Amino acid sequence: MRLKRAPAAVIASLMVVGALVVWRMNATSTAGEQHYSAQIRRTEHGIPHITAKDYGGLGYGYGYAFAQDNLCVLASWVVTLRGERSRYFGARTMSDDPIEPTRNIASDVYYKGLRQSGVIQRELDRPAPHGPTAQLRSMVDGYVAGYNRYLRDTGAAKLPDPSCRGKDWVRPITAMDIWTSVVDTNRTESSTRFKEAIALAVPGGGTAAQHSAPPKKGAKLVGPGSNAWALGRKATRSGNGMLLSDPHRPWNGISRFYQAQLTIPGVLNVSGAGLYGTPVLQLGHTAGLAWTHTTSHAQRYSLYKLTLVPGKPTRYLVDGKPESMREQKVKVTVQDAGQTFTVTRTLYSSRYGPVLANEWTDKTAYALADVNAVNLRSASEWLAMGAAQNLTQLRAVQTAYQGLPYVYTLATDASGTAYFADASVVPNVTDALAARCRATGGESEGSSVLDGSRSACGWGRDADAIEPGIFGPSRYPTLTRTDYVANSNNGPWLVNPSAPLTGYPRIYGGGRTEPKLRPRLSLDLIAQRLSGADGLGPSRFTLPTLQAAATTKRNLSADLGRADVVAACRAHPSLTATSGRRIDVRQACDTLASWNGRAGLDGKGAILWRQFFTQLGIDHPTSKDQRWRVPFDPRQPLTTPRGLNGDSPAVQHALADAVEFFQTNRIPVTLTPGAAQHYASVPVPGCTDDEGCFDRIDPSGDLGNGGRYDDIQDGSSLMMAVEMTPTGPRGRTLLTYSESADPTSPHHADQTALFSRGQWVTERFTESEINAAPGLTTRTVHN
Incomplete structure (x- = not known):
């Protein structure tokens, strides 16, 4: 495969964030002979500020601090990544993937296949920027050593978290575990969603693979989402750039964020948050630059329809010539009813990627081409972004690595410029290629199914792309403004309504389609603040009004329709439910009429409205x-x-059904979010994405169980408001579910209590700010 080098000008500009060095090493090494040392200072709420003299030491301190707070979560995930869940937890129970759980046996086959295929090691053997940079390799090895040091010092039998204390599956981790986690994170919007279809594919198997068991009744699996605003000098009262980051992630499991500051004096100083199991920060700020991400609308994969050779379901035709599928035997150890045995399955793949169980007949099959099948560039890119000081350097980093897996980037710097880009990895499928190669009956989840019988239908190549098969930077939808750019998962089109983005390939998604309610609310919040119509004082943003605008708890569906519903129930105090019963809706009507349309803790009517609006099914x-x-x-x-x-x-039926539900379950129609929604026994305000809520939460479980949902499972995570002043950043943060998943930790729900009360944490970034923290603790760790 011929590789393209990054342009010389780009490489030169990257000198500010470290040279790209070729360094090959064994990815499973724990680098035990390397000397590591780091200082871990913890400020309020246990937020770690880690300082070291080099990247290895920085990773060591990061891994040690993370293990102190969340070892059990990563230990369980490593069992998943190694394909060993059936051995420890049984084949039939569900995996610990918070976004796409499946039966352990299917999960194990999928991950064993990934590990044994050798694709990760081959990528590690490539020089940077295709393979990891020397700095990132050092970070990973140090992170592994730091995690293992904490485990060794504490001992599995004495871990504070009861969820894994004394368990035989708690073991030291390796660098390969972390590299696998990086790859899996990048596959979130592609292969990870097809785990079962990959693992259970059988020649001629026929129908699509279904999840082995449905999720818990009432649960709703919500994929990654987010809100982000980058404000330029014309949108702020000070003329400084400001950033609002509000990623929406699961509140449990490996997809949580961990808040930290990572510093190598004179080299790197970045504060923000990183996903569990990835020793870099995915969002945050330096002294001069702030950035965040939201989930992109672009497709990360293509499905290729294969025409099979008659009578031979593992052979397919390309340009009239037969090709054999590759077969990979995978053995999984299973423990069940006290017995241990081995299950062997075969994985099948084509020139495009793995063959799926979906509709594999004696005539056709479908293969998954994943643009993030083995992408390690993302972690190098995020590490380099953490050293960038302005938008010019940020763009240079993104051009050099081209590795962001599935996210938009929104950023601002001290110049007061706002920037948006879909600088993510996207399959090079032009509109012309999609039209020319669309397979018969070929639509899936809005993505065209391409004809796999023609080699001309393979992904295209751009001269400026780092890898063949992806779009180069010249194709990215981008927008630079001095007022603002914003995104709430609404596609590139309305990043700024004054300058609609158009003309990009359809595979980037969005288009001129109806925006959902949350994106509409996002842009309305900005418009009202810029005009001063939101009641928060003079027009344009300050840091306090940025925080306030982002946490109004407005419910746009209620803004748009509550008065109409009240008028209807005033006119019709008795309505017919779907069951045929006549329902007295007068009390419900009074409740909605007196409700202020906000989902605060005391919002009487907020839960009733949710039940009604969900019942209405407005997206039908x-x-x-x-x-x-x-x-x-x-x-x-x-x-x-x-x-x-x-x-x-x-x-009318939806309102009657909602009231009937409350009556049947003996729940007062005045039920408030504070009574219905909790996390770790802390009442949680907020409403759902479907209702059109900005800083959203998504409860799980059945409200009929005593008028209380199960603990919050998804929603706003690390909220960050930061102003980039000429003298440095001023930040306010809030990690909604707090730093530690350990229920015995004092930092398990302390920030959740702040979230409940509408409070934020004043960020400590400079040395003087850190050292002035009350209750500051300092610890030096080394091997």
Whole structure:
């Protein structure tokens, strides 16, 4: 494979973030002979500030601090990544993947296949920027050594977290575990969602693989989302750049964020948050630059329809010539009913990627081409971004590595410039290629299914792309402004309504489609702040009004339709439910009329509205025109649809059904978020994405269980508001679920209590700020 080098000008600009050095080493080494040393200072709420003289020491301190807080989560995930869950937890129980759980046996086959395929090691053997940089390799080895040092010093039998204390599956980790975790993180929006279809594929198996068991009743699996605003000098009262980061992630498991500051004096100083199991910070700020991410709408994969050789379901035709699928035997150890045995399965792959169980007949099969199948560039890119000091350096880093897996980037710097880009890895499928190569019956999740029988239907090549098959930087949807750019998972089109982004390939997603309620609310919050119409004082943003605007607990669906529903139930105090029962809705009507439309802890009517709006199913495509008085108009994307049609039988039935539910379960219609929503016994405000809430939360479980949901499972995670002043950053942060997953830790829910009360943490970035922290603790760790 011919590799493209980054342009010389780009490499030169990267000297500010460290040279790209070729360094080969054994990825499973724990680097036990290397000397590591780091200082770990912890400020309020246990936030670690880690300082070391080199990258290895920095990783060592980071790994040690993380293990102190969250060892059990990563220990369990390492069992998953090694394909050993069936050995320790049984084949039939569900895996610990918080986004895409599946039966352990399917999970084990998938991950064993990944580890044994050798693709990760081959990528590690490549020089940077294709393989990891020397700095990143040192970080990973140090992280592994630091984690293992804490485990060795504490001992599995004496771990504070009861969830893994004394368990035989708690073992030292290796660098390969971390590299596998990086690859798996990058596959979140692609292969990870096909784990079962890959693991259970059988020649001629026929129907699509289904999840072995449904999730818990009432649970809702929510993929990554986020809000982000980058404000330029024209949008702020000070003229400084500001950034709001509000990623929406699972509140449990490996997909949580860990907040930290990482410093090598004179080399690196970055504060922010990193995903568990990845020893870099994915979002945050340096002294001069702040950035964050939201989930991109771009497709990360293509499905290729294979035409099989008659009578030979593991051979397929390309340009009329037969090719054999590659077969990989995978053995999984299973413990069940006191017996240990081995299960052997075969994984099948084509020139495009793994063959799926979905619709594998005697004539056709489908293969998954994943643009992030083995992408390690992302971690090098994030580490380098953590040393960038302005937007010019940020762009240079992204051009050099081209490794961001599935996210948009929004950023600002001390110049007061705001920047948006989909600088992520996207398959090079132009509109022309998609049209030319669309397979018969080929649509899946909005993505075209391509014809795998023609080699001309393979992904294209761009001259400026670091790898063949991906779009180069010249194709990225980008926007630079001095007022603002914003994204709440609404595609590139309306990043700034004054300058709509168009003309990019359809595979980047979004287009001129109806934005959902949360993106509409996001842009409305900004517009009201810029005009001063939100009641927060004079127009434009300050750091306090940035925080306030982001945490209003507004519910846009209620803003758009509550008055109509109240008018309808005033006119019809008795409504017919779907069951046929007549329901007295007068008390519910009074409750909605007196509710202020906010999802604060004391919002009487907020949970009733959620039950009604969910029951209404407003996203059902066949009934939208009946439910909104004013339907969506692409010429007015931010103000339509609006006004619920209270005369519609669908609206009246939904209200009657909601009230009937409350009556049947003996739940007061005045139930508040503070009574219904909790995490670790802390009441949690907020409402859901479907309702059109900005700083959203997504509870799980059945409200009928005593009028209380199960603990929050998803929503806002690390909220960060930062102003980039000429003298340095001023930040406010809030990690909604707190630093530690250990229920015995004092930092298990301390920030959750702040979230409940609407408070933030004043960030400590400079040496003087850190050293002035009350209760500061300092520890030096070394091997």
